[in-house]
Amino acid sequence: MVGDTLERLLGGDLPDPDGGPPLSIPTRRVAIADSLDGDEAELVAGLDLGAHLAVISDDNTRAVLGERVLGALARIARVNDIRLPGRPHADGETVAAIRRESKSCDALVAVGAGTINDLCKCAAARDGKPYAVFATAPSMNGYTSVNAAITIGGHKKSLPATAAKGVFMDLKVLAQAPARMIRSGLGDSICRSTAQADWLLAHLLLDRPYREAPFALLAEDEADLFAGSGALLDGDLEAMRRLARTLTLSGFGMTICGGSYPASEGEHLISHYVEMLAPREWPEAFHGEQIGVTTLSMARLQERLLEGDPPRLAPSAPDESSIRAHFGAELGAACWSEFQGKRLDSQRAEALNARLADGWDAIRARLRAIAVPAARLEAVLRAAGAPTTPEELGWPRSFYREALRHAREIRNRYTFLDLAADSGALQDAELV
Numbered sequence: 001m002v003g004d005t006l007e008r009l010l011g012g013d014l015p016d017p018d019g020g021p022p023l024s025i026p027t028r029r030v031a032i033a034d035s036l037d038g039d040e041a042e043l044v045a046g047l048d049l050g051a052h053l054a055v056i057s058d059d060n061t062r063a064v065l066g067e068r069v070l071g072a073l074a075r076i077a078r079v080n081d082i083r084l085p086g087r088p089h090a091d092g093e094t095v096a097a098i099r100r101e102s103k104s105c106d107a108l109v110a111v112g113a114g115t116i117n118d119l120c121k122c123a124a125a126r127d128g129k130p131y132a133v134f135a136t137a138p139s140m141n142g143y144t145s146v147n148a149a150i151t152i153g154g155h156k157k158s159l160p161a162t163a164a165k166g167v168f169m170d171l172k173v174l175a176q177a178p179a180r181m182i183r184s185g186l187g188d189s190i191c192r193s194t195a196q197a198d199w200l201l202a203h204l205l206l207d208r209p210y211r212e213a214p215f216a217l218l219a220e221d222e223a224d225l226f227a228g229s230g231a232l233l234d235g236d237l238e239a240m241r242r243l244a245r246t247l248t249l250s251g252f253g254m255t256i257c258g259g260s261y262p263a264s265e266g267e268h269l270i271s272h273y274v275e276m277l278a279p280r281e282w283p284e285a286f287h288g289e290q291i292g293v294t295t296l297s298m299a300r301l302q303e304r305l306l307e308g309d310p311p312r313l314a315p316s317a318p319d320e321s322s323i324r325a326h327f328g329a330e331l332g333a334a335c336w337s338e339f340q341g342k343r344l345d346s347q348r349a350e351a352l353n354a355r356l357a358d359g360w361d362a363i364r365a366r367l368r369a370i371a372v373p374a375a376r377l378e379a380v381l382r383a384a385g386a387p388t389t390p391e392e393l394g395w396p397r398s399f400y401r402e403a404l405r406h407a408r409e410i411r412n413r414y415t416f417l418d419l420a421a422d423s424g425a426l427q428d429a430e431l432v
Contacts, residue, residue: 029043
C-alpha cells in the first residue's frame with residue numbers, strides 16, 4: 001500500500017480490502033502533531049461548527065488543555081464553558097446535564113479523554129449536533145468511534161454516538177498525561193488480536209458479519225508500537241505518535257464497521273463484568289489497564305483451545321433463572337435479554353459440532369494466522385510497566401475467575417468465552 005494509511009483514509013482513496021469502494025469516514029480532520037499550541041482556533045474554524053460552541057472539560061482537563069482551548073475559541077465564536085466537577089462518570093445523568101447546559105449551542109467541543117469524549121459524543125448524538133475533541137491523554141481508542149460506553153441503570157452499554165468532525169492530538173500534551181493513562185492506551189491497543197480472533201470465530205461458526213478493513217488499518221503501526229512500548233513513559237514523541245495513530249485508526253475501524261466488533265470482544269466483556277459487579281470500595285482502574293489484563297486471559301484461552309481437537313459443544317448451561325440469580329433481578333433481566341440470542345439449545349449445539357468436526361483444521365489455521373502469542377503481549381505491557389495480573393488492579397483472583405465464567409452472559413457477542421464454556425473448557429482453565 002502506497003502512502004500513509006491515515007492520510008489516505010481521510011482523503012477517501014484508501015482501498016477496502018473487503019471489496020467495494022474506497023473506505024470512507026465522517027471525520028473531516030485529524031491533527032496529530034508535536035504541538036498544536038496556537039493552532040486551536042484554526043483547527044476548529046475549518047470544521048464549520050457554528051458561531052456558538054460549548055466547550056466541555058472537567059477539573060483536570062481544564063487545567064491541562066481546557067484553558068488554552070477556551071481562550072483560542074473565544075476569538076472565533078461565542079463560548080459556553082461547561083466544567084464538570086470532580087471526576088465525572090460516563091452515565092445517563094451526566095449526558096443529560098451536558099445536554100441542558102449546551103441546549104443553546106450549535107456544537108460541542110470536548111477537552112478530555114475517555115469519559116469526557118463519550119459523554120460529549122453521546123450528548124451530541126441525542127441532540128443532532130456536531131462535535132470535535134481535543135485529546136488530553138492517549139488512554140483509549142474511542143476518539144474516532146461512533147459508539148459511547150455509557151452506564152444506564154447500572155448496566156454499561158455501547159450507545160450510538162456522533163462521529164467527531166475533528167480529532168486533535170497534541171503529542172506534548174499526551175506525553176505529559178499520567179503514566180497510568182498512557183499505559184491504559186497501550187492496554188486498549190494490544191487487544192487487536194484477541195478481538196479479531198473472537199470476531200472471526202463468530203463469523204466462521206455462526207456466519208456473523210466480519211470485515212478485514214479495520215485490521216488492515218492497524219497493520220503498519222502495530223509492530224512499531226509493540227516494539228517501542230517501553231519508550232512511551234520516557235516522553236518519546238515518536239513512540240507517542242505511534243500510540244496516537246493506533247488509537248485513532250482503531251476507532252476508525254469501529255466506525256467503518258458500524259459497531260465496536262473489531263475492538264471489543266471477550267476481553268471487553270470481562271472488563272465490563274468487573275465494572276458492573278465489583279464493590280465500589282475497590283481501587284478504580286482505568287479501562288485500558290483492565291483491557292490489558294483481560295486481553296492476556298483471552299489470548300491464553302484462545303491458544304489453549306486452538307492447540308487441541310475440535311471442541312465438543314453442549315447446550316448452554318445458563319438459563320434465565322440462573323442469570324437473574326447471579327446478576328440480580330433488574331440487571332439479570334437485561335443480561336438474559338442479551339444472552340438468549342446466542343444461547344445454544346441441543347439443535348444449535350449439534351449443528352455447530354458438525355461444522356467444527358468438518359472444518360476445525362481450516363478454522364484453526366485462519367485464527368492462528370492473526371494471533372499474537374500471549375507471552376508477546378505480556379512482554380509489551382511489562383516493558384511499559386503496565387499491569388498484567390488481576391491482583392495488580394486490586395481484583396481478588398477468586399472474583400476474577402467468576403468474571404471469566406460469567407462475562408459472556410452480559411452481551412449477545414459470541415467469543416472464545418462461549419466456545420470454551422459450552423465445551424467445558426472454561427471452568428478449570430488457568431488464564432491468569
